Amino acid sequence: MPELDKTYTPAEVEARWYQRWLDDKCFEADPARVSATRPAYSIVIPPPNVTGVLHMGHVLNNTIQDILSRRARMLGKEVLWLPGTDHAGIATQNVVEKTLKKQGAIKHRDDLGREKLVEKIWEWKEKHGDIIIDQLKKMGCSCDWSRQRFTFDDDYNACVMRVFVDLYKKGLIYRGKRMVNWCPSSLTALSDEEVIPTAQSGFMYYFKVQVVEQPDTWLTIATTRPETIPGDTAVAVNPKDERYAHLIGKHIRRPLPLENQASIPIVGDDHVDFEFGTGVLKVTPAHDKADFEIGQRHKLEVIDVLHPNAILNDLAGKDLAGLDRFEGRKKAVELLKEMEVLVKEEPHQNNVGFSERAGVPIEPRLSEQWFLKYPSVKESQDVVANGEMKFHPDRWAKTYDHWLTGIQDWCISRQVWWGHRIPVWYKKGSDRSALSDGTVHCGTEPPSDPENWEQDPDVLDTWFSSWLWPFATMGWTGDKAKDAANPTLRAFYPTTDLVTGPDIIFFWVARMIMAGFEWMGELPFKNVYFTGIIRDKQGRKMSKSLGNSPDPLDLISRYSADALRFGIMRSAPLGQDIRYDEQNVELGRNFCTKLWNAARFRQMQGGETETEISATLLSSDDKWILLRLNTAIAEVTAALEDYRFSDATSTLYRFFWSEYCDWYIEASKATLQGTDDKRKANTLAVIDFVLSNTLRLFHPFMPFITEELWHGMAFNADLPADQGGNSIMVAKWPKPLDADELAHFGILPEDEKTANDKYEAVNLGRNLKSTFNINKRVRFVLKPAQELPTHEIEVLRILLNAEPLDVDAAFAPTQGTPSALTPLGTLFLPLDGLIDVEAERARIGKEVAKVESELEKVTAKLADEKFTSKVPQKVLDEHQQRKTDWQEKLAKLKEMISALG
């Protein structure tokens, strides 16, 4: 056995093993190896932004995927964890544009033009694209890097084009002039999902307008956006509103712009809520979704008073033109004041939609966009509703179902340049509003006479490429015969698990399911695990602007990747948000150190790795730890099968730290420090057995240190290469000893009690020592309740740190000797009158009080006829037994007090 270093050096170990795993192609999936006895297991990574950097959310998400993948390998499956990145259209273009502007290279993207800018973005991608991938590698992620994909790869691009053309031909993609969410910063349309409603404190402005036909009548209108008054083309009231109904059909004078105070109609529309504001609504069809609909119903004029970048245009009038929308608001209020029509302004809370990527308020805007009527909606809804696809936690199924029920068409076009260009060409000189077969071309290839055509300038929403991820990454071609012969698709689609955040359930998960059905005829994954959101200690979401997100790479360098992984998994209960606390990572590091030292301890006992355990030589402690190991294996296995990762880590922690290290190893020192070589070798065999199982149980969580120790302890030595000889990654996942094996070792369930009783006696003895402030080795005397083997006495002595431990059935303590009732008998701490009798009396008195109170409770219950007559026999027996136990204990405690004198 090679000797382990005194201290663990994770940085060196982690780098070395990761390279070795890569060299040995340990992560590479081979569809040819899939068989009935070697089933496939697959996950596709939620592709991070190609120019992004790793954050804690990635750590959580990818640790889980790695745990699932690594365990699947240990279960003997052929595993494909398929990695890659996405091009994140708007975000990436924003970053590059901003950088170029900062460098002074451009003022506006038009200065460079489409081709040049896209070139610059590619340069950026080449430079930054591998950062996040390298970071995932630092975490230990066991992805098949040979299959790494990017949403802009040629093959992938072809999939996107094919899908667009297919949907277009099916009539599901159409072009329409509609109100969309417009981002004035990125100058593009956004889908509803990319708009985040955000509470804003603003003002509600009340202003009055004159009814043209009745100059004495004034109406008061409430608005939050006075700058859009020049775009008003009507005011609306509810026809059922008695205050105003008689005015329908008349007109009011629009106050702005000053040079064009047009007369606009008063219309009746049910949309108006007469409880809200004044019950009179100004209608701006160009700048509000609801207003646009009112406008449609009443055939109102549409006046767009904003430039695309939200600067007011000439139609807003000379006072407002050229102002930004927010400055324009102030100016409009001033003008209303000057005209003396501003009635009041009140602070007002409302929700304003913000662009998810650019962080600015979006502007509802009428524009020509491409829309998609979602395909395969019913299948997608059913597959989750009927439980064929499982969500964990399953409450997300309800959210998913709700969204699909009220689903709206998806605006898929974006007015940026970094993205998949829409494969539609228009015949030059043709009228785009009246397209026909001859004037529009939609195809994966340009028209044969490209000089006569112009391609649509728009690109597709990034999610329009991401929704194909589960099969486009596997080489899907859309050709039935080819795809049927594609070994990767055949073996690994549908994938097994998807791990993602619930915030992208609509953006991504739902759409992937639809795409799966539409083009593969099948669901894309069988289980979806939704992680929680990582929050800081105060419960705030982690964000760049708050600066409360730690850098995972920094954590790795300070604590190791294993520590980070273990720490984050320990604090991530199923379905709940995670309070991140660096202490958990520190605890992960401590755990690694403990593991390292426990392995070193084993090595220091010498001897080769022992494999044969002799049933006849097993001590009660050996049997106990084997039973505890069985429980731990069963618990961890069950927890992982239910995606309860933090439960799994709790079990690992409890088993290893408290059961194995604190009790078993300490107890086995009786043997290891003894002179019986046969027993010693047998205990070492038990230790090796337990450690080799422990390392395997830990491996999915802490891949590096477990691999290092697997080899360091030579547990790989006698194993075939593909079963752990080469790497712990493919060692067999532990199984509890079955009934036959337990019988072979002569282990009975009640063996657990034998050791437990002993440990309880130890606890009580230690407690005695600390009560009397004894911190040296001292003499204990046990007056045994039954005969004890010498080995057990030696274990007791070591655990009690007693010198000596006398066993004396006839022990007659001097008055005042502290003692404790233990399952093994009465344990005395003879201090030869050195103790404070009063302190001891107080100590036992406290215990008496507790026992008396418990006894009182149970006695009262048993005296209550309502209780005894209604309760099941089993519960009654339990209570009876409890009463007897407390009574006995009380009697003995009283004896102890009287023995004090």
Added chain:
RNA sequence: GCGCGGAUAGCUCAGUGGUAGAGCGGCUCGCUUACACCGAGUUGGUCGGGGGUUCGAAUCCCUCUCCGCGCACCA
């Protein structure tokens, strides 16, 4: 407004009808030949409030309060 989570020890969380738990922290001891990134001991709770069902409720029902999230509305 509708829906979904959550409220248990100082902190993070287990605990779905039968004697309230764990880890961390705090405090007190201790460098006993694996480990001070450690060991031993100890201290912490009328289980958010109120009502109900029950012999018995942290647990089931009703109701209220507070925190978080989603959807709708948002003039």
